Amino acid sequence: MPHGTVAVLATDATFDRAAVLAALAMSDTEEAHLDIHCIGRCHGPSAGAEALAAEALAADGLAAGPIAPAGRPDDRAALARAEALEAALRPVIPRHRRNIAFHPQALRGGSAGAQLASTIRFADWIVAAAPLDPQDRRLQIAGLKAGLLMGGVPVMLVPREGAETAHAPARIAVAWDGSRGALAAVRAALPLLRRAGLVDVIVVDPDIRHGDRSDPGGDLALFLARNGARVEINVLARSRPRIPEVLFRHCCDTAAEAMVMGACGHARPGRALFGTTSRGMLRLSKIPLILSR
Structure with a gap:
């Protein structure tokens, strides 16, 4: 019987691979369920450069305000991106693991933090890639804000190159x-x-x-x-x-x-x-x- 829930908010297969591997190790050690939420963001048809500009971080690299796409949001395209992310991450999961579930999700415009807070509100842990590197994105910071500030959920941040904590660390x-x-x-x-x-x-x-x-x-x-x-x-x-x-x-x-x-x-x-x-x-x-x- 699993004890608790470990959650990963995945937005990029390369960026979040280390977090998924660390979450696999944690859920195995703690005998916990693992939820991998694959997030696809809605962009309007005319978003273009404005959507890319919205992904840039604030000066201190840690602000996460509303993420508002230009134009009308396309839920189907966002869900397709989320499902493609799930397909890219599934090969990382050992076939014998049965305590893992994928959840593709389309994230609509507006306050990303509030939507992600609802997604992880019953998680016991969030595992995420450390955000401060050249691949920083506002959506990932919004997920951390949702967990730490809105949900009060503890977070394990792993370095980009990956690092798994042993069952009984020295x-x-x-x-x-x-x-x-x-x-x-x-x-x-x-x-x-x-x-x-x-x-x-x-x-x-x-x-x-x-x-x-x-x-x-x-x-x-x-x-x-x-x-x-x-x-x-x-x-x-x-x-x-x-x-x-x-x-x-x-x-x-x-x-x-x-x-x-x-x-x-x-x-x-x-x-x-x-x-x-x-x-x-x-x-x-x-x-x-x-x-x-």
């Missing part, structure tokens, strides 16, 4: 800043953290205003230990100009297999989808990032 890193998002990500990742050989709680340049400077990360370590995880705390000085660079170097030096962190530590509604630290890690990291808000 070392998992947790970037801890005391935020609600970081704690939500830890709670979501507890099954993986319990199986890890070591959970490395990383605190960079702890702030005395948080009131736990004498024991930074101690409360989280106790929480994890009581949940069956083997924990180590590493308090790091900001030896590099930016915190993501400190985290990235530490993960490389310690051979961490994934990192758990908040998507945005102290964001208010309407702010950017990712914070400065998580955005920096998306640009640098070669390991999966487990994010929540």
Whole structure:
């Protein structure tokens, strides 16, 4: 009997292949159902350059506003694109797997985020390709926004070249800043953290205003230990100009297999989808990032 649902919002066979492979591994490990939503976007007959321009990201690469095509939307063409995407991804799926379903879907003009939020509202996890590379697209960012902001669903972002998390990884890193998002990500990742050989709680340049400077990360370590995880705390000085660079170097030096962190530590509604630290890690990291808000 499957335990929960892992979802992939696929919009491109090449771009999303790594996400599908990682989702296959996660659904197998967690004995979960896997839903692969193949999205085809409606374009009007005269969309042309305007539709292509709408795909460009905002300056920070993370905005995801309404995606409005020009002209009258063509549902049949969009559904055909979704079905072609399903046909391209099906060969990735092992024939023996029975806990997987494809869902081709035509996405009409308007607010992509609201439509995608309805699609994944009952998912337990979203697995997606990390968005910050030359193939960034607004539709993929809209899917992440739907999961993280509208649905409150934790997300595993995998690098473009792919990276699957082992059933019992040797070392998992947790970037801890005391935020609600970081704690939500830890709670979501507890099954993986319990199986890890070591959970490395990383605190960079702890702030005395948080009131736990004498024991930074101690409360989280106790929480994890009581949940069956083997924990180590590493308090790091900001030896590099930016915190993501400190985290990235530490993960490389310690051979961490994934990192758990908040998507945005102290964001208010309407702010950017990712914070400065998580955005920096998306640009640098070669390991999966487990994010929540």
